Amino acid sequence: MCQHQPPCPTATARDREAARTVTCHPEQGWSLLCNGIVLFEDTGELLPDGGIIAPHRPTDLPAPSAA
Template identity: 55%
Template structure:
């Protein structure tokens, strides 16, 4: 899948993924990007790993319990 010189890191949680994984395809109008390791990263910070595991979004308002009324 990957054609750049250095090999892609293995897919894992965002904390485990080095910064060397880069975007190979993106659909900003749909809110997602595909990384060279096969991970799909969503604009809401959630992820779908190549093996089907889901990484939940990290939203500041979810951690604080505060959501401003629209």
């Protein structure tokens, strides 16, 4: 699907979110990447095969323990 040179990462690549944006709808909270992924503003993803990636914000990490 990607026509860029060099090609953008595929939907199955670890760096899939680095693909270029084809369509952006910030008022609705989502963008379509050229690899077919729908990326939501909460960092969740809808994959081209219908799979999902749950939101994964950095704030979801546990707080460091005080030493």
